[in-house]
């Protein structure tokens with residue numbers, strides 16, 4: 323009897339925190355509210371401030387999985403009812419600004435970067451909150467709250483440029499598919515056909531890679547042929563600067579092969595009328611390089627021989643929140659990038675502080691933790707030291723993986739990818 327009562331209490335607790343009762347149609351219209359905001363600060367502190375809000379015509383995200391319980395990323399956007407009590411939508415994300423905060427430069431100067439989130443468009447007055455994760459406790463703390471009135475005159479409802487949008491692959495209603503959007507960067511108007519062919523080629527390389535191969539039918543793929551004034555991209559370390567639509571460039575944080583753009587506003591402007599769960603920016607150059615941040619964007623180049631596999635690696639970051647499993651290459655971060663006293667949030671690395679929350683259930687019986695890199699174990703899932711840019715103190719799930727050296731995705735990464743596909747296609751995850 324006592325057990326039954328405990329179970330009932332437990333059930334009520336789960337029901338009230340399980341978020342299953344939030345019905346999309348009660349709270350939202352199938353449009354987006356885009357919120358652009360500045361993140362500013364340095365290595366020690368950061369703050370957020372509103373820049374603009376826009377009503378945009380498409381919503382490609384889930385309509386059932388409205389609460390994101392992965393807890394990935396350095397930030398969360400949360401929507402609450404008017405009283406600020408009931409959570410009705412949430413989603414984690416990362417930013418390039420958060421990476422910049424780990425650089426030497428951020429110890430000496432302050433910067434301000436534009437960021438942007440899109441949430442389903444509320445029907446009623448709601449409260450929007452942006453939280454940031456503090457590396458010292460790994461918890462999310464409030465950076466900004468806004469009262470949202472969906473009829474407000476301060477929400478821009480205007481159209482933006484009608485770029486040429488092509489369906490590379492259409493498998494069904496965007497609410498129940500992952501909508502992957504390629505955006506052209508450094509392609510002139512005359513190179514539109516090249517961009518569409520390049521985007522199709524990269525979609526194929528993704529769908530030929532396990533575990534994405536088994537989930538091809540869960541993806542819609544779109545291509546936005548944004549026209550740039552010049553071909554190519556900035557290579558600032560070599561004095562090359564091009565007039566391009568998204569202002570991308572190499573030498574991010576001084577790293578020659580690190581290709582990104584801080585221009586989030588132009589990226590969101592490019593996809594204003596396209597259902598969008600994941601963005602891949604395709605840069606028209608044959609140089610090696612790329613970058614990807616969780617639920618932000620990934621970037622790669624069109625014509626380098628290694629690009630198809632670099633694309634899949636970067637997409638692993640941006641789509642599934644996967645960490646780099648390598649630890650010996652040139653990186654811009656000092657040791658502060660991961661706090662070794664805490665468990666990192668990424669699903670494919672561990673500090674062993676809370677390994678039970680990671681891939682322990684995927685290990686063969688009697689696997690030693692940490693796992694020695696010898697003939698008996700080296701080809702099996704384990705807990706191998708080295709990962710997340712550090713040779714000591716961080717552990718990876720297999721010796722080799724797409725997130726280390728472009729080998730097939732390890733079991734921990736594969737599971738994280740499949741869970742994200744399930745989340746974005748409104749399945750149980």
Ligand SMILES: [Zn+2]
Pocket residue numbers: 647670719720723724725731732733734735736
């Ligand atoms: Zn992996």
